[in-house]
Amino acid sequence: MKLILFNKPFDVMCQFSAHPSRPTLANYLDIPGIYPAGRLDADSEGLVLLTDDGKLQHSISHPDHKQAKTYLVQVEGTPTPAALEKLRNPIDLGDFITQPCIARHIQEPQWLWPRTPPVRHREAIPTSWLCIILSEGKNRQVRRMTAAVGLPTLRLIRSSIGNFSLETHPLLPGEWQEVRI
Structure with missing residues (x-):
């Protein structure tokens, strides 16, 4: 095997x-x-x-x-405590309602590689990093979740499975x- x-x-x-x-x-x-x-x-x-x-x-x-999957997510904007709380709770995305998850604001991990091509950079709009841990994994779920709370995803990296x-x-x-x- x-x-x-x-x-x-x-x-x-x-x-x-x-x-x-x-x-x-x-x-x-x-x-x-x-x-x-x-x-x-x-x-x-x-x-x-x-x-x-x-x-x-x-x-x-x-x-x-229910294998836990951890995602590192670079988002446009700065997460508020309210946005993080919304991410942690079930979100109705129209075709399904997400399960509760872990979501927290983090610093960009030191071990992370640069993306090719690089993520677009805009001087007037800050970016932030989130760590989101799900026990489910529907199509484009993390991107849809962050968009639903006003934090569009710029970069998405799955860092762990189980x-x-x-x-x-x-x-x-x-x-x-x-x-x-």
Whole structure:
């Protein structure tokens, strides 16, 4: 059984099949028989777990198992205590209501790599960093949550899934590591 930790770069599709205009996992990983356990949007970066074991893939990605996922989020603006409280509580996003989560204002992590291409910079609008920990993971959920409280997402990095973290397994974008479980 293989478990691969991969730091997915920005603008890479979380699939092995060819894409007409973007690189995919196949551009970085040449390991037969592995599949991602969950997805990460092309415009998001960070930790993706891949495995060749269907049961392990299910236990990592299925919502019933509630694997905590940590996201580092650069947002436009400065979070207020009220905005952070709204993020922590269920938010009605129209097609679903989020579960409660952990959300806090943080400093930009020292270990974080620069993004290529860089996030746009505007002199008149400050940016801030949030740490959001979810036990669910719907499509574009974090981006939709921050937008709902008036803090549009500029950069989104998944830093951990369960016990696996890019802080304790430092990988630059495009790098991978096989781990024993």
